[in-house]
Amino acid sequence: MASLVVLYTKPADPEGFDAHYRDTHLPLAQTVPGATWTVTRMTGTPRGGDPAYYLMATATFASDADLQAAMASPQMRETGRDAAQLTKDYGTEATMLVGGDF
Amino acid sequence: MASLVVLYTKPADPEGFDAHYRDTHLPLAQTVPGATWTVTRMTGTPRGGDPAYYLMATATFASDADLQAAMASPQMRETGRDAAQLTKDYGTEATMLVGGDF
Numbered sequence: 001m002a003s004l005v006v007l008y009t010k011p012a013d014p015e016g017f018d019a020h021y022r023d024t025h026l027p028l029a030q031t032v033p034g035a036t037w038t039v040t041r042m043t044g045t046p047r048g049g050d051p052a053y054y055l056m057a058t059a060t061f062a063s064d065a066d067l068q069a070a071m072a073s074p075q076m077r078e079t080g081r082d083a084a085q086l087t088k089d090y091g092t093e094a095t096m097l098v099g100g101d102f
Numbered sequence: 103m104a105s106l107v108v109l110y111t112k113p114a115d116p117e118g119f120d121a122h123y124r125d126t127h128l129p130l131a132q133t134v135p136g137a138t139w140t141v142t143r144m145t146g147t148p149r150g151g152d153p154a155y156y157l158m159a160t161a162t163f164a165s166d167a168d169l170q171a172a173m174a175s176p177q178m179r180e181t182g183r184d185a186a187q188l189t190k191d192y193g194t195e196a197t198m199l200v201g202g203d204f
Contacts, residue, residue: 003142004148005142005144005158007109021204022204026204039203039204040105040107040201040202040203040204041201041202041203041204042107042199042200042201043200043201043202044199044200044201045198045199045200046106046173046182046198046200047198051199051200051201052197052199053199055204056107056199056201058160071148080148095154096147096148096149097144097146097147097153097154097155097158098144098145098146098147098148098153099142099143099144099145099146099153099158100142100143100145101141101142101143102123102124102128102141102142102143102157
């Protein structure tokens with residue numbers, strides 16, 4: 001299995017971010033071939049206090065080759081363009097990681 | 103569904119970390135009631151370059167109540183103690199997050 005992980009810091013405009021993420025970004029991301037998305041809203045830390053990230057999106061793929069193919073797809077290009085818009089419009093930063101099984 | 107996410111920065115001693123994580127830490131974490139663990143080795147970013155984190159561990163639970171019960175369990179206490187040892191012995195920092203469905 002291979003994974004793409006996107007961690008967003010807390011947006012300046014969380015309501016605007018949430019609406020855009022739900023109505024525009026996630027539907028676009030879901031067109032990426034071979035990707036199964038899980039989106040988690042971070043609410044805190046085990047010891048209380050503010051979490052370092054606001055939202056985590058993980059896309060899993062059956063293999064590294066599938067991840068590479070997805071990264072090169074027009075759907076991912078469009079999703080990436082929208083992510084850049086999202087971070088700019090709502091005041092958040094995205095940290096992206098790729099990886100595989102431990 | 104509810105999640106606990108642990109993000110480790112690159113250890114000073116990756117081989118020592120990997121061995122301890124695989125042979126001691128993950129088996130302990132897997133005793134935590136109600137937790138289903140996924141561990142991902144981060145290898146890069148979509149644009150190349152070093153990833154911000156070395157390893158990501160995610161525990162999912164059927165509900166927030168299950169997550170809360172797990173956090174209060176003796177097994178999680180022991181797992182947390184071992185995580186503190188792991189970060190100290192191998193030179194890494196752990197960022198922990200809890201969350202739920204988007």
